[in-house]
Amino acid sequence: MTSAISLANVEVGQELPPLTMTFTRAGLVAYAQASGDMNPIHQDEEVAKSVGLPDVIAHGMLTMGRAIKVVTDWVADPACVIDYSVRMTRPVVVPDTAAGVEVVFGGKVAAINDDGTIRIDLTATFDEQTVLGQARAIVRLG
Amino acid sequence: MNREMIGFAYPPSDTLLVTKERIAQFARAIGDDNPIYFDDDAAKSAGHPTVCAPPTFPMVITMAAMEKSFHDPALNMDYSRVVHSDQRFEYARPIRVGDQLVVTTIIEDIRSLGSNDIATFRTEVAADGEHVVTGWSKLVVRGDDA
Numbered sequence: 001m002t003s004a005i006s007l008a009n010v011e012v013g014q015e016l017p018p019l020t021m022t023f024t025r026a027g028l029v030a031y032a033q034a035s036g037d038m039n040p041i042h043q044d045e046e047v048a049k050s051v052g053l054p055d056v057i058a059h060g061m062l063t064m065g066r067a068i069k070v071v072t073d074w075v076a077d078p079a080c081v082i083d084y085s086v087r088m089t090r091p092v093v094v095p096d097t098a099a100g101v102e103v104v105f106g107g108k109v110a111a112i113n114d115d116g117t118i119r120i121d122l123t124a125t126f127d128e129q130t131v132l133g134q135a136r137a138i139v140r141l142g
Numbered sequence: 143m144n145r146e147m148i149g150f151a152y153p154p155s156d157t158l159l160v161t162k163e164r165i166a167q168f169a170r171a172i173g174d175d176n177p178i179y180f181d182d183d184a185a186k187s188a189g190h191p192t193v194c195a196p197p198t199f200p201m202v203i204t205m206a207a208m209e210k211s212f213h214d215p216a217l218n219m220d221y222s223r224v225v226h227s228d229q230r231f232e233y234a235r236p237i238r239v240g241d242q243l244v245v246t247t248i249i250e251d252i253r254s255l256g257s258n259d260i261a262t263f264r265t266e267v268a269a270d271g272e273h274v275v276t277g278w279s280k281l282v283v284r285g286d287d288a
Binding site for chain 1: 187
């Protein structure tokens with residue numbers, strides 16, 4: 001792996017550049033096709049509402065997949081990520097509009113471990129509320 | 143759910159051959175244009191033999207493997223009431239073009255929280271016998287009064 005960042009330039013508390021990404025219905029269809037997760041609550045408003053959701057919601061795994069871009073953009077090489085975990089605490093509700101909705105992703109260096117790996121804590125904010133909890137990546141720079 | 147299934151390992155999945163097209167489709171769907179997901183030369187200059195897949199790509203194969211077990215009558219799991227609450231991946235290396243992936247699904251834990259069951263599925267992904275990534279998926283099965 002070849003990271004764009006070296007450990008000497010990393011300090012605890014350092015913020016990674018945030019990213020804003022748009023979630024649209026068409027985007028959910030594309031993710032369903034790419035991932036094979038065809039659950040209709042991610043595509044069909046009637047089905048979503050019938051199970052008590054306010055509207056169609058994004059795949060939690062799509063939100064997880066987008067959040068890590070904060071880290072992989074920073075290090076350049078995605079192989080630097082050796083562990084990645086999230087809790088999906090709240091859904092991203094996606095209305096049937098061309099503009100869709102925006103989710104803001106952020107990351108911060110939470111720890112530099114004894115083995116030289118670093119822990120990045122990630123945030124995902126939609127509608128002023130957090131949608132991922134305990135989202136963290138362990139990164140080995142090299 | 144049937145707690146006697148804790149520790150049970152399902153037989154290995156069918157093999158999935160990872161293609162460049164599959165990785166590109168996935169990367170585009172998550173909105174990530176990192177050249178290592180698309181371009182062999184970019185991957186090689188980062189020290190990889192070929193194009194690599196994004197960190198959450200393993201779910202493409204682990205979800206399908208887990209879904210088979212969801213319908214196992216012995217597990218007694220009501221799939222219509224399942225919510226995916228947590229996901230973790232631990233990587234030995236990235237998945238790459240040309241990998242012939244096989245997944246083994248293990249019921250790692252089942253516990254109760256109120257009327258809900260919380261099941262942890264561990265998925266071990268190997269390419270030609272080489273361990274590549276382990277996934278942990280925590281699923282909440284909502285109880286009758288939830």
